[in-house]
Amino acid sequence: MPETRTWQVRWQSAQRFARVAARRAGRSARTAARAAQRAAHTTSNAAQQAWQTAPRHTRQTWQLTALSAATGLSVAVVAVAAAGPWDSGQRTAERAAAVPAPATGGEHHDDGRAPGPAPSAPAVLTALGTPARGAAPAPTDAGLADALAPLLADPALGPLRTASVVDVANGRQVFGEKPDEAATPASTVKLATAVAALSRLGADHRIDTGVVLAGKDRIVLVGGGDPTLTARASGAGPGERPASLRDLADATARALKQRKLTTVGLGYDASAYVGPVEHPIGPNENIAPVTALMTDEARLDDSDHGTGPRSTDPARDAAGTFAGLLKERGITVTGDPDEAHAPKAPERIAVVHSLPLSALVERMLTYSDNDIAEALARQTALAAHQPASFDGAAQAVRDALAAQHLPLTGAVFEDGSGLDRDDKVSANLLSHLLLAAAAPSKPDLRPIVTGLPVAAFTGTLSGRYVGDTAGAGTVRAKTGTLTGVNSLAGTVVDADGRLLAFAFMTTGTTDPQAAQKALDRMASTVANCGCR
Numbered sequence: 001m002p003e004t005r006t007w008q009v010r011w012q013s014a015q016r017f018a019r020v021a022a023r024r025a026g027r028s029a030r031t032a033a034r035a036a037q038r039a040a041h042t043t044s045n046a047a048q049q050a051w052q053t054a055p056r057h058t059r060q061t062w063q064l065t066a067l068s069a070a071t072g073l074s075v076a077v078v079a080v081a082a083a084g085p086w087d088s089g090q091r092t093a094e095r096a097a098a099v100p101a102p103a104t105g106g107e108h109h110d111d112g113r114a115p116g117p118a119p120s121a122p123a124v125l126t127a128l129g130t131p132a133r134g135a136a137p138a139p140t141d142a143g144l145a146d147a148l149a150p151l152l153a154d155p156a157l158g159p160l161r162t163a164s165v166v167d168v169a170n171g172r173q174v175f176g177e178k179p180d181e182a183a184t185p186a187s188t189v190k191l192a193t194a195v196a197a198l199s200r201l202g203a204d205h206r207i208d209t210g211v212v213l214a215g216k217d218r219i220v221l222v223g224g225g226d227p228t229l230t231a232r233a234s235g236a237g238p239g240e241r242p243a244s245l246r247d248l249a250d251a252t253a254r255a256l257k258q259r260k261l262t263t264v265g266l267g268y269d270a271s272a273y274v275g276p277v278e279h280p281i282g283p284n285e286n287i288a289p290v291t292a293l294m295t296d297e298a299r300l301d302d303s304d305h306g307t308g309p310r311s312t313d314p315a316r317d318a319a320g321t322f323a324g325l326l327k328e329r330g331i332t333v334t335g336d337p338d339e340a341h342a343p344k345a346p347e348r349i350a351v352v353h354s355l356p357l358s359a360l361v362e363r364m365l366t367y368s369d370n371d372i373a374e375a376l377a378r379q380t381a382l383a384a385h386q387p388a389s390f391d392g393a394a395q396a397v398r399d400a401l402a403a404q405h406l407p408l409t410g411a412v413f414e415d416g417s418g419l420d421r422d423d424k425v426s427a428n429l430l431s432h433l434l435l436a437a438a439a440p441s442k443p444d445l446r447p448i449v450t451g452l453p454v455a456a457f458t459g460t461l462s463g464r465y466v467g468d469t470a471g472a473g474t475v476r477a478k479t480g481t482l483t484g485v486n487s488l489a490g491t492v493v494d495a496d497g498r499l500l501a502f503a504f505m506t507t508g509t510t511d512p513q514a515a516q517k518a519l520d521r522m523a524s525t526v527a528n529c530g531c532r
Helices: 003-023 030-054 056-083 089-098 122-127 141-152 186-201 245-258 312-326 357-367 370-381 390-403 428-438 443-450 512-527
Strands: 160-167 174-175 208-213 217-220 263-269 345-354 476-482 485-495 501-507
Touching: 089 160, 122 141, 122 208, 122 428, 141 160, 141 174, 141 512, 160 428, 174 345, 186 357, 186 370, 186 390, 186 428, 186 443, 186 476, 208 245, 217 312, 245 312, 263 312, 357 370, 357 443, 370 390, 370 428, 428 485, 428 501, 485 512
Parallel strands: 217 263
Antiparallel strands: 160 174, 160 501, 208 217, 208 345, 476 485, 485 501
């Protein structure tokens, strides 16, 4: 059945393209070629001039569209060429630009720097219709309905099936199926957490972990809520590293020795977060207790993402590790570290800073990192002067989204990660979160789109879309999976070069693999569709 449905969709697509080709068959081939050549030359000059004069956030948006298209087209050029026809200067230019595109670009998870121009971007900016956003032909409601409605009827999906596809250039919904009905989002709720955190704190915000004096010969390790603070030795490689407990120990030892102190007592303060530390799902290898002080996400093995055994008391363990690092640096810590509160007006003698929020958001989305998600929800609460608890974070996230005028009908936020089955959002909200993230007027939200996993290549999509020439490298999407729940929300550049945001959600599934394939097929269809 899946093969039959895919064949039917492709046949419908071929028929649509055939009709377009027939209408244009009467045109002179020589005239079309000259027009395409003149258009390519003119738009190339215009694009170069626009690129040089455009503000930084506009260039980032162009890069996003170009990189998505170039990656997908270079992976799937044979299949796309077969689907044809390349009957306009726009698509001819895309095809020519995509073939030699170098396999560069991708994620910027750890360096924390603003992404520079993608090497492949200048070659395809003209083809994608810039400098005018949305110059590529827009899909029609009927065209997308013809392509997606049969796929949405796949029996692998559960009884509740919702969908929303939005044209990023004009913000218009071009396909919807119960788009406003709230459903369990699973990890796609991380998109909401990301928008809330970035809009409240800004892409350059960093989380501090510090050491303060608390008396003549006592210090306190103060956690600010950075779950990526690492106690591991730094690895070789370019880019900015996460905050290091070893670096903090170096700075602390130097400061103490300057004060002629080589023996101190050590306390630790994790009071930045309040309320229960354990997620409502209970002890779980998917998430550590949510505390303001931990190292390496409280992992007890060498993993850096995914499931893994976790400490039951991350703050105490981090302080114990810190005491050992101080000893290695000539500072004796008397007794065991104990829980404490930093003085109200402390003298801070050492501090390390997390990667910028932009990098944390990218990593959270690429690997569906629950620990980062819960931390960012609490950071949002702190910025909004709400209690940094599950309840306070939920309210802060909702308030931040409301301030962005996003559609919150039926939305319920019980956590920041999506592990709580009581979370509820609509497909319309998910697609509009992505619409906001791609907007030129909101550059601080751009890490949401750049952090999305790339089909068949990165993060939680690295094992999906393998062998799918339409979707591999083209679909960029956040996954969401719980027992009986499957969701997929992301962006794609369609066959005509139009940037679309989509959200597909289903509840009540019994075969998670089949459900995932059904959702993946829908996203691939959007990628392979002109749908006019």
